Amino acid sequence: MTIKKITFLFLFLSFIFLHSAYPQKYNDVDKIVLKYPKRFNSTEDLAKRIQKDFTSEEDKARAIYSWIAFNVKYDYASFLNPPRTQGFSYSTEAEKQRKIQQLNDKLVQKAFTAQKAVCEGFTALYQHLAGLTGLKCEIIKGDSKTRLDDIGRKDTSSNHAWNIVLIGKKWILVDVTWGQGYYDSSKRRMVNDFAPIYFDTDPDYFFQKHFPDSGTYLGQKLSKDDFLNGPLIYNITIEGDHKIMEPNSGLIEVKNGENVTFRIKNISKTDQFFYLNKKNQPVRIDNAKERKGSLEFQVTFDKNIGQFITFYLGESSIVSFKVIMK
Structure with missing residues (x-):
């Protein structure tokens, strides 16, 4: 697919x-x-x-x-x-x-x-x-x-x-x-x-x-x-027990160029894990580190990221956030 x-x-x-x-x-x-x-x-x-x-x-x-x-x-x-x-x-x-x-x-x-x-x-x-x-x-x-x-x-x-x-x-x-x-x-x-x-x-x-x-x-x-303000999760999130550890809110309020830390349970660095930019191009997570059974990584929010950001594990959506640029 x-x-x-x-x-x-x-x-x-x-x-x-x-x-x-x-x-x-x-x-x-x-x-x-x-x-x-x-x-x-x-x-x-x-x-x-x-x-x-x-x-x-x-x-x-x-x-x-x-x-x-x-x-x-x-x-x-x-x-x-x-x-x-x-x-x-x-x-x-x-x-x-x-x-x-x-x-x-x-x-x-x-x-x-x-x-x-x-x-x-x-x-x-x-x-x-x-x-x-x-x-x-x-x-x-x-x-x-x-x-x-x-x-x-x-x-x-x-x-x-x-x-x-x-x-x-x-x-x-x-x-x-x-x-x-x-x-x-x-x-x-x-x-x-x-x-x-x-x-x-x-x-x-x-x-x-x-x-x-x-x-x-x-x-x-x-x-x-x-x-109301939490992120949107999917079935695969529940099945794989991919708890969203960070951030606490589904609303990400950021300035252009600001970094945001994410941490998601039961994902490893070897997994095919990425998000899509505004042009629907996959952006692989390459700065991640494994921490207490979870994957911790940062994303830089700039003009290449749209109104929402969704993370994928393979072909399955894991979690979505709404992006609010300050």
């Missing part, structure tokens, strides 16, 4: 799902679920199959994730032209709750039978199947960070949804919508590309790309500023 093509995909994909290896402990679960029928007569039948094949809460939760990600596609047409919000009237609280449940059941069945959904459908189906297999699960609504322009924007919006599911005494994070694939703008269609990393994602990484409407997670307050 040429550098020009890499750049085109990076700039226009809403989110990029690249995976190098499945987490080892889930390999067997995914392999079994891959052999399941693509369609079941009912959600109850699917839940019974999962309960038959898996006994642990973790494996059942993973099996639900895998089956939905393998078989339900993102409904991009509905995303572009969402249906009108369906209202209803009620006279008692019981009637209100009953009608809300009816709407939710309809959402679940549509996702299950049509095998197309947006994030609301994915999360509702995941919660429904989790309940059928004896798992406690909740839906969380919030904001997502997927584009260059998301770096440093002023406020959050409620544009996404994901799940948390209780495994033993621990709540884990699940985003099956992002687990099923990505939108390829060059082909103008969704591409199914299973991403295992959005099951039990490390919260430190998860909340760099998600921010709940409540502003909290399990009672702990999250930093809205860190979410």
Whole structure:
């Protein structure tokens, strides 16, 4: 793949799902679920199959994730032209709750039978199947960070949804919508590309790309500023545990000719590591030194660097920053 093509995909994909290896402990679960029928007569039948094949809460939760990600596609047409919000009237609280449940059941069945959904459908189906297999699960609504322009924007919006599911005494994070694939703008269609990393994602990484409407997670307050102003990370960042050690912000305010120090975890001097300049030409990092399991290096910011700077490991984007010239 040429550098020009890499750049085109990076700039226009809403989110990029690249995976190098499945987490080892889930390999067997995914392999079994891959052999399941693509369609079941009912959600109850699917839940019974999962309960038959898996006994642990973790494996059942993973099996639900895998089956939905393998078989339900993102409904991009509905995303572009969402249906009108369906209202209803009620006279008692019981009637209100009953009608809300009816709407939710309809959402679940549509996702299950049509095998197309947006994030609301994915999360509702995941919660429904989790309940059928004896798992406690909740839906969380919030904001997502997927584009260059998301770096440093002023406020959050409620544009996404994901799940948390209780495994033993621990709540884990699940985003099956992002687990099923990505939108390829060059082909103008969704591409199914299973991403295992959005099951039990490390919260430190998860909340760099998600921010709940409540502003909290399990009672702990999250930093809205860190979410809005942090750098943009990608799937490969999470898979390779490439934590961004320096700088702390995704907004790089510099004067022309100023040097900025970067430090990224789990990258070595022998890796093919570079960034693209304003002309989309690769600039290899050649002043790097390895320090405590990370790569430390400096970049001189001048007129050759554009509004954003993105670092690549091979052909995969690792992290992007917004450049603000003083």
